[in-house]
Amino acid sequence: MLQERHPLMGQRISLAERSALVIHDAEDCSRFNLRIAPENLRAASKAFGCALPATISATASSGGRQALCLGPDEWQLYAPVADSHAIEAAFAALYASCPHSLVDVGHREIGIAVEGAAAVHALRSACAFDFDTMASGTGVRTLFNKAQIILIRHDEHRFRIEVWRSFADFVWGLLQAASREIALGI
Known part of the structure; x- marks a missing residue:
């Protein structure tokens, strides 16, 4: 059964400069x-x-x-x-x-949207997957640091991560750290 609340509901990470990176909880499904x-x-x-x-x-x-x-x-x-x-x-x-x-599996997974020109940069911070070979409209099961995720590439700068609820805070924290580094130009 789908739960109406999850730990990332309403959370958002956004770089101030021209929205190069926006990370937010994806619409439930x-x-x-x-x-x-x-x-x-x-x-x-x-x-x-x-x-x-x-x-x-x-x-x-x-x-x-x-x-x-x-x-x-x-x-x-x-x-x-x-x-x-x-x-x-x-x-x-x-x-x-x-x-x-x-x-x-709706009860076990949470969606995270990663969007913007710096989306690939943020994802590469914890994922060894070769994003240059990932075409739009494709998806894979891979690892984000140590968490198993399903990664879907909607288009060049728009991705969706599906992660188990128990790893959602962990993945979110890694994305938050990556967004800080991107904002600082590291």
Whole structure:
């Protein structure tokens, strides 16, 4: 079940100079982890209401819903909070013909938006991922310092971090330290 309050709600980090970096809690959403055989991708896409990408790291969006392919048989699904029960019901109806695992992970994860021209610089402070090779509209599971995150790149200067609630303050603190260093030109 989604919780209405999380530790970062209302938090914001912003550099004063032309908003080169803005970090804030991302809008809440329904989050699901889906494991299903790739040959059942079409049926799963229909149940979700958005085409599920077949390529690892690819994302697809439709009607406020987004799907991220994390592995050959694993997807992370995002949708408006109000759609949660409808998604669960659609996948429950699908189970008899296409066995799968759909797990609501909305209670365990928090979204953090990292935006602006200095976004990549802030993310590189604690993530060894090669951002130069990460195209817009892709996502990966990676580490931010020692915390596992899902990182989605919406466009050149706009990212979303999905992090477990128990690591949210830790990740936020690292981003806050990075923003101070960026502001000081370090």
